[in-house]
Amino acid sequence: MHAHDPLWVTVFLTIHIAAGVTAFVLAPVALATAKGGKQHKRWGKVYLWSMGVVAATAVPMAFFFPVRFLALVAVFSFYFAFSAYRVLRLKELARGGSAGAIDWIAAVITFTTSGLLAWLSWFRPASIEVLPVVGAIFGFIGMSGAAGQLLSFVQKPKEKMFWWYTHLGNMIGSYIAAWSAFSVVTLTRVIGNHWYVWLWPTMIGVPAIAVTTAYYRRKFAPRGKAAV
Numbered sequence: 001m002h003a004h005d006p007l008w009v010t011v012f013l014t015i016h017i018a019a020g021v022t023a024f025v026l027a028p029v030a031l032a033t034a035k036g037g038k039q040h041k042r043w044g045k046v047y048l049w050s051m052g053v054v055a056a057t058a059v060p061m062a063f064f065f066p067v068r069f070l071a072l073v074a075v076f077s078f079y080f081a082f083s084a085y086r087v088l089r090l091k092e093l094a095r096g097g098s099a100g101a102i103d104w105i106a107a108v109i110t111f112t113t114s115g116l117l118a119w120l121s122w123f124r125p126a127s128i129e130v131l132p133v134v135g136a137i138f139g140f141i142g143m144s145g146a147a148g149q150l151l152s153f154v155q156k157p158k159e160k161m162f163w164w165y166t167h168l169g170n171m172i173g174s175y176i177a178a179w180s181a182f183s184v185v186t187l188t189r190v191i192g193n194h195w196y197v198w199l200w201p202t203m204i205g206v207p208a209i210a211v212t213t214a215y216y217r218r219k220f221a222p223r224g225k226a227a228v
Contacts, residue, residue: 006064009061009064012057012060012061013057013061015053015057016053016054016057016058016061019050019051019053019054019057020050020054020178020182022046022047022050023047023050023051023054023175023178024178024179024182026043026046026047026050027047027171027175027178029043030043030044030047030171031171031172044085044171045085047081047171048081048082048084048085051077051078051081051174051178052078052081052082054074054077054078054178055074055075055077055078058070058071058074058181059071059074059075062074066129067129067185068120068127068128068129069117069121069128069129069130069135069184070181070184070185072113072114072116072117072120072128072138072139072142073117073138073177073180073181074181075109075110075113075114075142076110076113076114076117076138076141076142076145076146076177077174077177077178077181078174079106079107079109079110079142079145079146079174080145080170080171080173080174080177081170081171081174082106083103083106083107083145083149083166083170084166084167084168084169084170084171084173084174085167086100086102086103086106087163087166087167087170088163088167090103090152090163091163093152093153093156093157093162093163094156094157094158094159094160094162094163095156096156097156098153099152099153103149103153104150104153107146107149107150107153108146108150110142110145110146111142111143111146111147111150113142114138114139114140114141114142114143114145114146115139115143116139117135117138117139117142118135118136118138118139118140118143119139120135121133121134121135121136121138121139122135122136131193131195131198133195134195134198134199137199137202138177138180141173141202145170145173148166149166152166160220161216161220164216164220165213165216165217168209168212168213168216169209169212169213172205172208172209172212173205173209175205176201176202176204176205176206177201179201179205180198180199180201180202183197183198183200183201184197184198
């Protein structure tokens with residue numbers, strides 16, 4: 001932030017930082033509270049809307065500064081939180097239910113912008129100020145998340161608890177994206193623009209999602225009947 005920045009930039013940046021701090025603090029709180037309990041739902045919703053504010057303020061600022069890469073990352077970081085919230089209302093998909101228009105629209109927008117991120121990162125990296133491989137990885141992560149949701153709308157999930165895995169994985173995924181953006185904005189000024197500054201949250205978070213999901217799949221797996 002500079003003294004000559006327009007007033008709207010100063011206001012947006014202040015709101016962006018406040019919402020970001022709120023999201024960073026509340027994500028672990030929501031994860032630590034009893035799943036499905038009042039506290040979990042309350043802090044989870046606050047986290048969701050904090051991420052919404054972060055994304056809404058990041059997009060215009062990213063074009064002003066410009067840091068267009070962060071604008072595209074903001075879209076899918078919020079989408080992961082949004083889809084994690086929405087899947088709680090899509091439990092009937094496993095029994096033939098249908099997704100709403102908002103779910104289709106959000107997934108298509110995210111898939112499109114993530115595809116744009118991957119393409120620009122590889123073929124026009126200077127246009128969005130990103131390391132080519134890093135931007136392509138983020139783009140494919142966003143496309144994969146959105147495509148997975150779209151596929152579940154068409155080919156109904158066979159697992160009864162599919163919503164649990166999606167909710168957990170996408171919430172953590174949104175947190176990974178938030179940490180990635182924070183790392184790029186802050187750590188590159190201290191230790192330089194290295195690939196690991198961009199990807200360390202992903203390298204930690206993705207295995208965490210895999211391990212946690214595997215744990216709950218075992219927990220929810222049908223138990224065989226005891227021998228008589």
